[in-house]
Amino acid sequence: MKKIVLIDMDGVLVQLGDGPFSENKNKEGFFLNNKPLEGAVNAFKALSAKYECYIVSTPVWSNPHCWMEKRLWVEKHLGLEANKRLILTHNKNLVKGDFIIDDTKNYGVDKFEGKHIHFGTDAFLKWNNVLDFLLD
Numbered sequence: 001m002k003k004i005v006l007i008d009m010d011g012v013l014v015q016l017g018d019g020p021f022s023e024n025k026n027k028e029g030f031f032l033n034n035k036p037l038e039g040a041v042n043a044f045k046a047l048s049a050k051y052e053c054y055i056v057s058t059p060v061w062s063n064p065h066c067w068m069e070k071r072l073w074v075e076k077h078l079g080l081e082a083n084k085r086l087i088l089t090h091n092k093n094l095v096k097g098d099f100i101i102d103d104t105k106n107y108g109v110d111k112f113e114g115k116h117i118h119f120g121t122d123a124f125l126k127w128n129n130v131l132d133f134l135l136d
Ligand SMILES: [Mg+2]
Pocket: 008, 009, 010, 011, 012, 102, 103, 104
């Protein structure tokens, strides 16, 4: 059976646009129009060949558009590979998995049952570091 890898969106798959997040987060279109982080799309495809990958993201509660836009972003940039693999939650620790790739410990990542691959830290600065670790 394939191992399960959970992947965060903002700051991991998604490059958040310029300007203060506290202002941007409530703008309609903000979450849809962000670009993928460098290497993220290829990394998602590569990981999907070896693992059961799910996208686990915490949407902004004050912006209901954020729910829809995350769904649309996934289809736009990750396509069929990501079909029906998006999980939106404020409690990531409730999702089962062997690994979670996340740039923070927030929203339950600190209580996640598997290994936290802390994206953006020295060991996992970029996607190629993560792939070296998970595809070896
Ligand atoms: Mg994040």
